[in-house]
Amino acid sequence: xxxxxxxxxxxxxxxxxxxxxxxxxxxxxxxxxxxxxxxxxxxxxxxxxxxxxxxxxxxxxxxxxxxxxxxxxxxxxxxxxxxxxxxxxxxxxxxxxxxxxxxxxxxxxxxxxxxxxxxxxxxxxxxxxxxxxxx
Amino acid sequence: xxxxxxxxxxxxxxxxxxxxxxxxxxxxxxxxxxxxxxxxxxxxxxxxxxxxxxxxxxxxxxxxxxxxxxxxxxxxxxxxxxxxxxxxxxxxxxxxxxxxxxxxxxxxxxxxxxxxxxxxxxxxxxxxxxxxxxxxxxxxxxxxxxxxxxxxxxxxxxxxxxxxxxxxxxxxxxxxxxxxxxxxxxxxxxxxxxxxxxxxxxxxxxxxxxxxxxxxxxxxxxxxxxxxxxxxxxxxxxxxxxxxxxxxxxxxxxxxxxxxxxxxxxxxxxxxxxxxxxxxxxxxxxxxxxxxxxxxxxxxxxxxxxxxxxxxxxxxxxxxxxxxxxxxxxxxxxxxxxxxxxxxxxxxxxxxxxxxxxxxxxxxxxxxxxxxxxxxxxxxxxxxxxxxxxxxxxxxxxxxxxxxxxxxxxxxx
Ligand SMILES: Cc1ncc(COP(=O)(O)O)c(C=O)c1O
Numbered sequence: 129x130x131x132x133x134x135x136x137x138x139x140x141x142x143x144x145x146x147x148x149x150x151x152x153x154x155x156x157x158x159x160x161x162x163x164x165x166x167x168x169x170x171x172x173x174x175x176x177x178x179x180x181x182x183x184x185x186x187x188x189x190x191x192x193x194x195x196x197x198x199x200x201x202x203x204x205x206x207x208x209x210x211x212x213x214x215x216x217x218x219x220x221x222x223x224x225x226x227x228x229x230x231x232x233x234x235x236x237x238x239x240x241x242x243x244x245x246x247x248x249x250x251x252x253x254x255x256x257x258x259x260x261x262x263x
Numbered sequence: 264x265x266x267x268x269x270x271x272x273x274x275x276x277x278x279x280x281x282x283x284x285x286x287x288x289x290x291x292x293x294x295x296x297x298x299x300x301x302x303x304x305x306x307x308x309x310x311x312x313x314x315x316x317x318x319x320x321x322x323x324x325x326x327x328x329x330x331x332x333x334x335x336x337x338x339x340x341x342x343x344x345x346x347x348x349x350x351x352x353x354x355x356x357x358x359x360x361x362x363x364x365x366x367x368x369x370x371x372x373x374x375x376x377x378x379x380x381x382x383x384x385x386x387x388x389x390x391x392x393x394x395x396x397x398x399x400x401x402x403x404x405x406x407x408x409x410x411x412x413x414x415x416x417x418x419x420x421x422x423x424x425x426x427x428x429x430x431x432x433x434x435x436x437x438x439x440x441x442x443x444x445x446x447x448x449x450x451x452x453x454x455x456x457x458x459x460x461x462x463x464x465x466x467x468x469x470x471x472x473x474x475x476x477x478x479x480x481x482x483x484x485x486x487x488x489x490x491x492x493x494x495x496x497x498x499x500x501x502x503x504x505x506x507x508x509x510x511x512x513x514x515x516x517x518x519x520x521x522x523x524x525x526x527x528x529x530x531x532x533x534x535x536x537x538x539x540x541x542x543x544x545x546x547x548x549x550x551x552x553x554x555x556x557x558x559x560x561x562x563x564x565x566x567x568x569x570x571x572x573x574x575x576x577x578x579x580x581x582x583x584x585x586x587x588x589x590x591x592x593x594x595x596x597x598x599x600x601x602x603x604x605x606x607x608x609x610x611x612x613x614x615x616x617x618x619x620x621x622x623x624x625x626x627x628x629x630x631x632x633x634x635x636x637x638x639x640x641x642x643x644x645x646x647x648x649x650x651x652x653x654x655x656x657x658x659x660x661x662x663x664x665x666x667x668x669x670x671x672x673x674x675x676x
Pocket of ligand 1: 275276335336338339340374376410421423425450452472474483574604
């Protein structure tokens, strides 16, 4: 299958790869939200971590890891770029259709963008849950 | 030394034509273009002579008599003719009689060109047993024996598997079939031209081979049909001018047949040297990959397999991205990734390999012109790609942290 130039660019130079610590470390961090979505047998798993300034509610940094096809990698890489500097509320506004458009994903790859949106929501939900527990 | 890209490591899918084959074919397009069926002029005679020579070349490669070689359009047709033509000839009851027509034994990791004719016969009133191999992928005579019934009329088991290269117990299965007076066909597409073959000693009644897997042209192949002990008969699928002793009507593909003959002759001369050289390169490739990367597995039997190919699964990386990272190398992946549906290979699943590992597997098959430089490049590319993708893989992190990913409750989507 032919990939769009932007997908290839993200695939070859993925942005913000990594995490803010091991699974158990980030669990203890109230400023970090983790989203883990997808399933290995379906062929894609995304892990998205956001680091939020707890005073301002701004997403200061984001990291991803992705097991999946080139489009899944590109979708999650793009998500980290878009999340950085956004507020939690702004982050929730990101729609999968915007990812599809930006990366020119073909119809068979739309699920990759849906997964990226799911990962954003899961990461933000995890952060919000941790904040509530703290109070 | 630099290598030419993209590089071709998919010789189990098809091979380039040997230039000596092309050269042998050329005169038969323009000068010696006659129809071998034309009995009353020299154009026809010359073409017939060429076909006859090719028949001898094919027969000689497999230890057969030239009269036992039927030219076809390739292994798909040879398999169809052998399986459908054989079952319909040796049926126990005619179609439409409502009675069981006979029992057939095959394997569940056969090529589609065997499985689909068997499925067709099931619809027509035959019964089919699909043997399941063990994790090593091999079909044994013991397995066939266990499935034999009084009403078994045909056994069809491939000689070597096209995805994993494993070699089945063909001479032993053939012996069993002969003892039981059951017709025995083998799809030898991947085997012939790579390994010494003798249909008499190996107890084969029907054997399929294809030109384009042995450095010959595409669209031509042959079916060996035994003429003595037993004399095998078939119901033809294609009817018309009665060519090929009535087994396969249609004007012969003279250029293709000449090419197939030449390809067989070259294989007879070169297969031992090719096999030894390619076996070393394959081992180098495999050893480098399995020693430099953890969580990789070589699929199929470790020894009982063809020397020029390997099938390797890589844990924690996804198949499509692996192919993308290795885009300079033409090879096959374990996921028959057709547009929307990501179906993992039924052959790998048949060995009990999980969907995840089946998806992330590569089949690399070397050929007559594969060089050591190419193998070195392939090693670096594949190892580099897997390392890069594992750096990206959350599953690999979890694995390193000691988390069992099969225990995680993944949200299905
Ligand atoms: C084992 C096996 N059988 C049959 C075939 C089909 O052969 P052909 O392309 O000559 O029809 C192939 C090749 O794809 C094969 O590998």
